[in-house]
Ligand SMILES: [Zn+2]
């Protein structure tokens with residue numbers, strides 16, 4: 545029931561730091577791994593139904609900045625029915641009130 549409000553977290557592919565959400569991961573990689581040229585698979589895309597699990601980037605941070613500069617859930621919501629969006633909004637507003 546809370547699925548639409550769940551924030552997914554990812555592991556940094558460079559240093560294995562855990563618990564980063566999409567934007568945290570992007571900031572983290574920009575800050576710590578900007579000069580790291582290791583080829584990695586995008587952790588975010590791997591876990592995304594319409595992402596590319598084979599995506600193998602030689603410019604992962606550029607990819608993060610380009611593709612993950614927003615929460616994927618914001619995009620996902622665009623594909624939901626209006627009814628689902630309303631339900632999410634209702635749930636969210638209940639949350640805010642308590
Ligand atoms: Zn890291």
Ligand SMILES: [Zn+2]
Nearest residue numbers: 586588589611
């Ligand atoms: Zn990606």
